[in-house]
Amino acid sequence: MTRIVSPLHLAQGAAAATSRFDVYTTIHKALRQFMADTLARAGRLDADDDREREMVLDQVEALLLQMRSHLQHENHFVHAAIEARRPGGSRTTAADHVGHLESMRNLEDEAQALRHARPAQRGALALRLYRHLGVFVGENLEHMHVEEIENHACLWELYNDDELMDMHARLLASIGPDEMATTARWMAASLNPQELATLFTEARRNAPPEAFSALLDIARAQLDDSRWAKLARALGEPPVPGLVTV
Numbered sequence: 001m002t003r004i005v006s007p008l009h010l011a012q013g014a015a016a017a018t019s020r021f022d023v024y025t026t027i028h029k030a031l032r033q034f035m036a037d038t039l040a041r042a043g044r045l046d047a048d049d050d051r052e053r054e055m056v057l058d059q060v061e062a063l064l065l066q067m068r069s070h071l072q073h074e075n076h077f078v079h080a081a082i083e084a085r086r087p088g089g090s091r092t093t094a095a096d097h098v099g100h101l102e103s104m105r106n107l108e109d110e111a112q113a114l115r116h117a118r119p120a121q122r123g124a125l126a127l128r129l130y131r132h133l134g135v136f137v138g139e140n141l142e143h144m145h146v147e148e149i150e151n152h153a154c155l156w157e158l159y160n161d162d163e164l165m166d167m168h169a170r171l172l173a174s175i176g177p178d179e180m181a182t183t184a185r186w187m188a189a190s191l192n193p194q195e196l197a198t199l200f201t202e203a204r205r206n207a208p209p210e211a212f213s214a215l216l217d218i219a220r221a222q223l224d225d226s227r228w229a230k231l232a233r234a235l236g237e238p239p240v241p242g243l244v245t246v
Contacts, residue, residue: 021161023078023168024152026195028144030183031070033190035137038063042130047122053114060111060133062182064104067140069179071097074147077171082151085158093151096143103136177211181218188219193227197234204235 038059045056075097079090110132114125155164175183187199200219204212216235220228229239 020152020156021164021168022152023155023164024144024148026187026191026199027070027183028148029190029195030186031067032141032144034063034066034186035140037189039130039133039137042126042133045126045130047114047126048119053122053126057111057115060129061108064108064111066179066182068101068104069175071100073171073174076174077167078151078155081159081167082154086154089154089158090151093143093147096139100136100140100143103132103139107132107136180215184215184218185222188222193230193234196227196231200231200235 038056041056041059046052075094079094082089107129110125110129114122114129117125159167188196191199196219200212200216203215207215219231223231225239231237232239
């Protein structure tokens with residue numbers, strides 16, 4: 001099980017995060033939201049409702065696909081950066097990733113078993129999936145905490161912000177449109193107004209106009225009127241179509 005870092009390390013990490021480039025926090029907020037929503041849906045699933053069962057299992061599988069892709073991005077970019085300048089520096093979280101891959105394979109098998117189960121088996125299989133998904137979520141919450149504190153401290157010691165931003169840009173360039181759309185959905189649901197404003201200001205600066213517009217539409221679907229108005233004002237966009245901003 002991943003260990004919890006001390007309050008001192010937490011305070012040091014939080015202080016550093018105010019002035020250094022942050023690789024982890026926004027994507028981890030999105031994944032925490034995705035995991036929490038999926039776990040809640042699995043817990044209240046009516047396993048005998050065919051439509052609901054398919055929708056929940058589709059979300060479970062989408063979550064596992066997203067988690068596997070995120071793990072690969074971290075291995076190929078973040079862990080590789082740490083290992084390049086401190087061999088063994090990512091050993092703990094890399095070992096966690098191996099266990100997470102096995103857990104994901106098991107959860108995918110359990111989801112398929114429930115998808116094709118006979119009516120008499122569905123209740124027990126749904127409860128098994130829910131419980132094991134809960135363990136997976138709990139392990140990932142602890143794992144992300146260590147990454148955000150200890151791996152960040154390592155990255156900040158080994159790299160300057162320009163180097164970290166270059167690494168992050170290469171990571172983002174490796175993400176396909178479907179994964180980017182899923183990420184945008186869960187970021188919109190999980191980030192605070194200041195984080196959303198920063199995210200979409202940078203996206204507008206770096207993405208083609210049509211791609212930025214598509215991402216903004218995805219975000220709009222996840223935001224209530226108050227949160228959308230805050231983001232629109234930060235971007236200089238009208239909160240209501242046709243409204244003139246000054």
